[in-house]
Amino acid sequence: MIRLQNIEKVYRTDTIETLALNSVSLDVAKGEFLSIMGPSGCGKSTLLNIMGLLDVPSKGSIKIADKATENLNDKQLAQFRNKTLGFIFQSYHLINDLQVLDNVELPLLYRDTTAKERKMLATEALEKVGLANRVKHFPTQLSGGQRQRVAIARAIVGRPDIILADEPTGNLDSAMGNEIMDILINLNRNEGTTIVMVTHDENMAHKTHRLVRLFDGSQVQ
Amino acid sequence: MLKNYFKIAIAVLKRRKFFTFISLFGISFTLTILMVLTAFIDKVAGDNYPDKKRDRLLYVNRIEQKGKDNMNSGTLSYYFLSHYTAMMKTPVKVAISSGFSGTNTYVNNKKIAVSYKYTNAEYWDVMDYDFTEGKPFNKQQVDNADRVVIISEDMKKQYFGDAGPVVGKYFEADNVSYRVIGVVKNVPVTSYMFFSDIYMPYTTSKADYKSKSYGGGYMGVLMAANKDDVPKMQAEYENLMKRVPVESKDFQHLYSHANTFFSSYVDTGNEGTSGVFIVVTAISIFVFIFMLLPTLNLVNINITRIMERSSEIGVRKAFGASSKTLVYQFIVENLILTLLGGIIGTILSVIVLAVINNADLIANLQLSINFTVLFIALLVCLVFGFLSGVYPAWRMSKLNVVTALKAQ
Structure with a gap:
């Protein structure tokens, strides 16, 4: 599903060159639930961003769903992300000015959908994460766990093939973290969604199919 | 889509009430001044009582x-x-x-x-x-x-x-x-x-x-x-x-x-300088400065407003908004703001003119709104709204998604 080949990422400032990723190659199979672990600053988030086409590697190639992504322009990239990828962030990144339903509808705005379809799909996605009764709330009126569930609903509303989650349980206590983890596991099991998750938490990582460890920008396991 | 933009625009306006007030005040105040000024010029230069046959007349003053x-x-x-x-x-x-x-x-x-x-x-x-x-x-x-x-x-x-x-x-x-x-x-x-x-x-x-x-x-x-x-x-x-x-x-x-009416009206009595030139220049400079200030102010406020929404920008980009779509969204939001200012400005103009007329500051002078000017002013509002939105929107759309998401 995702094929990374010899990915290298170098950050340059005027004085220092930092190698964030050093020749990482990784294959993620369709329907796989993969977790990436490693100490802070080892490059796991960078790797995830590159998989999500949010960042470009300095070297190497990425194929997602058998599609080479190097030569896509801004608009094509946007469309590709919209159809294929869903994102979950550690700090949720919900839009506080919008109600829960509008937040979940967001990815659908960038597709050819009617307002009615959007509402239907968003409600459905919220049902899956158990928040159907919170559609009119604003994000600030919700707990952290609820916010992350809204973010998951937003990530799955467009039925993407792949979900990329950057420490989805990082800001939550273990009970709430387990809830979120269960939702992701069910999603993977029932819908066959490929999930790549960055985490610090060994327990969470062991619930996934495969674990990849990074250290100083290189894959160690 | 537009409904969604409208929702977020109103939400953003409500969130930063002080900024919104400054922006709206700038736009509506400018518009009001312009409307009162033109109503004045209109009355003075355009009112043809009692010289109704103006197109047949020349004035020797x-x-x-x-x-x-x-x-x-x-x-x-x-x-x-x-x-x-x-x-x-x-x-x-x-x-x-x-x-x-x-x-x-x-x-x-x-x-x-x-x-x-x-x-x-x-x-x-x-x-x-x-x-x-x-x-x-x-x-x-x-x-x-x-x-x-x-x-x-x-x-x-x-x-x-x-x-x-x-x-x-x-x-x-x-x-x-x-x-x-x-x-x-x-x-x-x-x-x-x-x-x-x-x-x-x-x-x-x-x-x-x-x-x-x-x-x-x-x-x-x-x-x-x-x-x-x-x-x-x-x-x-x-x-x-x-x-x-x-x-x-x-x-x-x-x-x-x-002379024809207008040039005789503003005659300086000095052979070397044309009154028309002085008056037109003075009015143009006045109008230009008056429009320029709120525009710069708007550009500035817009940059702040948009940049503090970098998380939203990052999320929208991640979920499939292209830079173009985002620029479009922010311009629409800005147009909503300027139009709102335009509407308030129009209402203010009506009130100010009514007050001037009632106070009888100048005997027998009844000012009224010049609808052509109102139309042009609203159009100018839109153009300014567009211009003051384009630059911040363009800067914002260049923002890298990862940076935008980290900024929070």
């Missing part, structure tokens, strides 16, 4: 004589206007009138300030004053120096109170009694060439209207048979002035022009 060390400039004498314009062939009629002057009169020991003006008989043919009572004086009355007077409605009310018809009654000014023969609708003082409280035949003037000196207290309005004759009439006056001898050896040059 000044004469200037220049020598090496001497310069003499001012309004003209009755003699000059009547003597020289009588030589012209194109004008079918020539209205001659003095500028208005002030005096006092007393009714029941109450002092009333009165502006008075002397005119010839043709003045009433050239001008279209609305008579609510009586009629103008004719040539015979003027030649006989009859003590007759035409008064404004305003003066009628002040002098006679709410009495019925006043034609035939007597009006005393400067210890002379004049018989009222007509009442006309008020002229605002901004139409200074035609404004007065009372109008009398020039022959009743105590000043020497027979004096042959060029300068005096009079102005002339030349009327052509139709508007096609106006350029011809203007040329004829210019030619005539080339032949008119200077008054004394002290002077070498003599200038006097028959």
Whole structure:
């Protein structure tokens, strides 16, 4: 599903060159639930961003769903992300000015959908994460766990093939973290969604199919 | 999609109330000032009471004589206007009138300030004053120096109170009694060439209207048979002035022009500088600065506003918004803001004009909204809204997603 080949990422400032990723190659199979672990600053988030086409590697190639992504322009990239990828962030990144339903509808705005379809799909996605009764709330009126569930609903509303989650349980206590983890596991099991998750938490990582460890920008396991 | 933009735009406006207030205040205040200014210009330059036949008229307000060390400039004498314009062939009629002057009169020991003006008989043919009572004086009355007077409605009310018809009654000014023969609708003082409280035949003037000196207290309005004759009439006056001898050896040059309404209205009385140029330049600079400030202010505020939404930008990009779509969204949001300002500005203009009219700051001046200008101003609002949104939106769309998401 995702094929990374010899990915290298170098950050340059005027004085220092930092190698964030050093020749990482990784294959993620369709329907796989993969977790990436490693100490802070080892490059796991960078790797995830590159998989999500949010960042470009300095070297190497990425194929997602058998599609080479190097030569896509801004608009094509946007469309590709919209159809294929869903994102979950550690700090949720919900839009506080919008109600829960509008937040979940967001990815659908960038597709050819009617307002009615959007509402239907968003409600459905919220049902899956158990928040159907919170559609009119604003994000600030919700707990952290609820916010992350809204973010998951937003990530799955467009039925993407792949979900990329950057420490989805990082800001939550273990009970709430387990809830979120269960939702992701069910999603993977029932819908066959490929999930790549960055985490610090060994327990969470062991619930996934495969674990990849990074250290100083290189894959160690 | 648009509904969604609208929702978020309103939410953002509500969130930063102070910024919103500053932006809206800037836009609506600018618009209000412009509307009041144009209402003023419109009234002053566009109101054609009582000179309704303006497209057939040329105005002669000044004469200037220049020598090496001497310069003499001012309004003209009755003699000059009547003597020289009588030589012209194109004008079918020539209205001659003095500028208005002030005096006092007393009714029941109450002092009333009165502006008075002397005119010839043709003045009433050239001008279209609305008579609510009586009629103008004719040539015979003027030649006989009859003590007759035409008064404004305003003066009628002040002098006679709410009495019925006043034609035939007597009006005393400067210890002379004049018989009222007509009442006309008020002229605002901004139409200074035609404004007065009372109008009398020039022959009743105590000043020497027979004096042959060029300068005096009079102005002339030349009327052509139709508007096609106006350029011809203007040329004829210019030619005539080339032949008119200077008054004394002290002077070498003599200038006097028959101008169209606008250029005569803003005449500086200085041969070297055009009044039109000064007025147009001054107004343009004023308008430009007045529009520029809120625009810069808006650009600045917009940058702050948009940049503090970098998390939203990152999320939208991650979930499939292209840079173009985002630019479009922020421009739409900005247009909503400026249009809102436009609407508030329009309402404010109506209120301010109503207050000015009610306060009677300038007698008989009724200002009203110029709808063409309102339309243009709203259009300008939109253009500014667009421009002040484009730059911040463009900067924002260049934002890298990862950076945008980290910024929170």
